[in-house]
Amino acid sequence: MTEHNIRVAVLGASGRMGSEAVRAVDQAEGMQLVARIGRQDSLTQILDAGATHIVDLSVPEATQDNVRFAVEHGVHAVVGATGWDTERLERLQELLADHPEVGVLIAPNFALGSVLATAFAAKAAQFFESAEIIELHHPQKVDAPSGTAVRTAELMGAARREAGLAPSPDATTTCLEGARGAVVEDIPVHSVRLRGLVAHQEVLLGSAGEQLTLRHDSFDRASFMPGVLLGLRTVAQRPGLTHGLDGYLDLGL
Amino acid sequence: MTEHNIRVAVLGASGRMGSEAVRAVDQAEGMQLVARIGRQDSLTQILDAGATHIVDLSVPEATQDNVRFAVEHGVHAVVGATGWDTERLERLQELLADHPEVGVLIAPNFALGSVLATAFAAKAAQFFESAEIIELHHPQKVDAPSGTAVRTAELMGAARREAGLAPSPDATTTCLEGARGAVVEDIPVHSVRLRGLVAHQEVLLGSAGEQLTLRHDSFDRASFMPGVLLGLRTVAQRPGLTHGLDGYLDLGL
Amino acid sequence: MTEHNIRVAVLGASGRMGSEAVRAVDQAEGMQLVARIGRQDSLTQILDAGATHIVDLSVPEATQDNVRFAVEHGVHAVVGATGWDTERLERLQELLADHPEVGVLIAPNFALGSVLATAFAAKAAQFFESAEIIELHHPQKVDAPSGTAVRTAELMGAARREAGLAPSPDATTTCLEGARGAVVEDIPVHSVRLRGLVAHQEVLLGSAGEQLTLRHDSFDRASFMPGVLLGLRTVAQRPGLTHGLDGYLDLGL
Amino acid sequence: MTEHNIRVAVLGASGRMGSEAVRAVDQAEGMQLVARIGRQDSLTQILDAGATHIVDLSVPEATQDNVRFAVEHGVHAVVGATGWDTERLERLQELLADHPEVGVLIAPNFALGSVLATAFAAKAAQFFESAEIIELHHPQKVDAPSGTAVRTAELMGAARREAGLAPSPDATTTCLEGARGAVVEDIPVHSVRLRGLVAHQEVLLGSAGEQLTLRHDSFDRASFMPGVLLGLRTVAQRPGLTHGLDGYLDLGL
Known part of the structure; x- marks a missing residue:
């Protein structure tokens, strides 16, 4: 059995995007699915499972609390949930200033x-x-x-x-x-x-x-999964907030 | 020297479409260019040149007289000039009833x-x-x-x-x-x-x-010429008025 | 409850195409799904259910017997199963000569x-x-x-x-x-x-x-279903064998 | 009359690309066409006309001498002529080392x-x-x-x-x-x-x-002209050799 240093908890795991992400993470090389967390579940499961990363595909009402919890516990976050307006992004950036080792990717589009x-x-x-x-x-x-x-x-x-x-x-x-x-x-x-x-x-x-x-x-929601995996593989090396997946593609444009 | 039974006079020969048609007819097999007629020229040149067909690429003001002249003298007409409204088409059809051996093609589009x-x-x-x-x-x-x-x-x-x-x-x-x-x-x-x-x-x-x-x-006006040539090769076998080149393509649609 | 004069039995009903067809027939206006027949089932179910039409989406080994049974009992057939070579088509045509009121459509492509x-x-x-x-x-x-x-x-x-x-x-x-x-x-x-x-x-x-x-x-197998339904609606008016759905499209090409 | 600080001599001016370039430079803002040079003309015309830039659209046999002459006289060069193999490029780079203020663009494609x-x-x-x-x-x-x-x-x-x-x-x-x-x-x-x-x-x-x-x-050779003009406007600010127009597009890819 291989040790993986990317241990992933998927939040919003029972949604359409979430269940695709569960499958994609499970099959991907170099990472391990350690928790599937639904809207009724406690966020402490993230810690219990020893997750180093979360993928948050939950709803606008939940995503802010989810990401805050992760950052406060040193867990990197790849976020596809919507609802991140300017005010929320600013508060997140303040929080990240206190946790300079943590990386967060907010991506409106993973394709x-x-x-x-x-x-x-x-x-x-x-x-x-x-x-x-x-x-x-x-x-x-x-x-x-x-x-x-x-x-x-x-x-x-x-x-x-x-x-x-x-x-x-x-x-x-x-x-x-x-x-x-x-x-x-x-x-x-x-x-x-x-x-x-x-x-x-x-x-x-x-x-x-x-x-x-x-x-x-x-053609298909499957098109989002390579972007989710790229986010998971990169987020720990990019501490602070990145808005948009293009920030990880080194396009230099 | 070959005898051609399609002897073509081009009307509107100095316009952009007309000069393309002059060149296309001149190079085409099975037909002969016998007259280039501009807006100052007399229509009797059609007869003097022994034309069996005209291609009319002149202007809306001239085309009705041009085609009428051709039909009255038993000359088939392939017409790309615009300006043929319902009333003009009806009058042409009446004229053709008196000349049942003559074919006329009015084609808004030759491509x-x-x-x-x-x-x-x-x-x-x-x-x-x-x-x-x-x-x-x-x-x-x-x-x-x-x-x-x-x-x-x-x-x-x-x-x-x-x-x-x-x-x-x-x-x-x-x-x-x-x-x-x-x-x-x-x-x-x-x-x-x-x-x-x-x-x-x-x-x-x-x-x-x-x-x-x-x-x-x-991409280019050249795209109209195969349609003009197809019109010239077919019009004599289709007496009466045909409106639209699709009438010659045997699409059966 | 409406009476439908198109009563359909789907053969090969548990296959991928077959289950799509079951759903499509079930939802279509003007026809009724009366039987789903799998490879273990007896063909007499076609008659027991009072089917007027079959859709055969079974396998090459079964389709010839399926269609023969339908024709012999006056049931029209829309066939998407493969395996109909020249010899099989000829034998089918002979059979149809004895059943001049029955229509059969063999369609290699329903899209x-x-x-x-x-x-x-x-x-x-x-x-x-x-x-x-x-x-x-x-x-x-x-x-x-x-x-x-x-x-x-x-x-x-x-x-x-x-x-x-x-x-x-x-x-x-x-x-x-x-x-x-x-x-x-x-x-x-x-x-x-x-x-x-x-x-x-x-x-x-x-x-x-x-x-x-x-x-x-x-993009999807769903694209075959409008063709299957068109076949079902047309086959009774086209007695004898039609090979290719284009025969029903009145393309006149 | 405006003073322009980009004064352009076109070499290969009578060729198909060259005559397009003559027209494009002549109509462009911020530059002036000062010489059209054909294959019989002396390169000293570049200096006589006070050119600050050349566009070389001549032939493989001539382009090396043309560019060498320009560089030696402090004239920037935008080059579309073919024939620049590795050896020629190396010799040009040596020459440019002695003229560090001069820019040369060799562009296999200007579209x-x-x-x-x-x-x-x-x-x-x-x-x-x-x-x-x-x-x-x-x-x-x-x-x-x-x-x-x-x-x-x-x-x-x-x-x-x-x-x-x-x-x-x-x-x-x-x-x-x-x-x-x-x-x-x-x-x-x-x-x-x-x-x-x-x-x-x-x-x-x-x-x-x-x-x-x-x-x-x-669709047309006209597509090369915006690239030629971009080259002329940029080459003086990029001393040394640039190979490929993408070097001027700041793609950062």
């Missing part, structure tokens, strides 16, 4: 491909005259555009303004309402809703004579 | 790939739960959506209604204005304008577990 | 999008100078190219030869082995194997200045 | 989109289980795969080996010759040749549940 596509789009946006985004999702989705598309447009728009670029050229004078998309930070964003799809995004960049297309397809 | 893509989209639309269109053009284009996209949506919408299909499912409740596109006959249509592009269209069809995508890319 | 894409590719191939196929699948697939890609290439190649087309132009003189794909009926076919994918195919058609792309994505 | 796509592919390759490349070109191309595809595969393969990744999973046991592409540094590369296309490349990366696609389309 490596999506994180990379957004980082590449933000970097490339300044080099092209035109930029638009098409996001495509299943028809049960209630918001349009997707949060990822809005975030991508914000990063691209900021990079283009900083580089002194004008908005994309557009000579349209006759337009059916809605045809040219929603405009987010000067970037037109188009939302397609199609039965059969899951979550997909295309960033289109154009200049005279050329086009660059960055496309990400998410 | 075979575009004509096929539209026909396939109209046929396939009834078999899928969801349908949307993305059209992508250069940023000098003044109208959005493109005429081809509107025409495609009309044909798809009609086919879906006839098959008793509901509009595509869409649970969107929170939407930035424009994100979900312009709606044409219940089909959302999205218009992208990107430097570097020419004219492109994607029809997206989705059902549980699958997607069908029909994409056409037009 | 409507895939069936349409193949039919469109076969029709369009004659209108373009160049044609290639890219198929993309999960990395557990043992054969390359896929059966669907080979079948598509055969149909496209036959259409191109009939239209008198030369093979696609290709000036390659220096080539790394394998770069230009496998050649099936003069059509280069490229096989991509990528973790995360299911089953996808792109037919690329090109002429001067334009490209037509026909892409089908299969 | 920003292509340079970015290659850099992104090299960075992303280590994060996915599977990786393949599809390159698509016009049918007059004589080599397959393209030089860009081979270079991209080499960079991706090196990054994957460094990260300790195994080759992409592939269970293929039955394969038509060529179907799985050419293998370059463990990356399968597929070459499509299609009438109507110019130069296109798709990098496909896949992991469980997700796909990342990086596509570049080159």
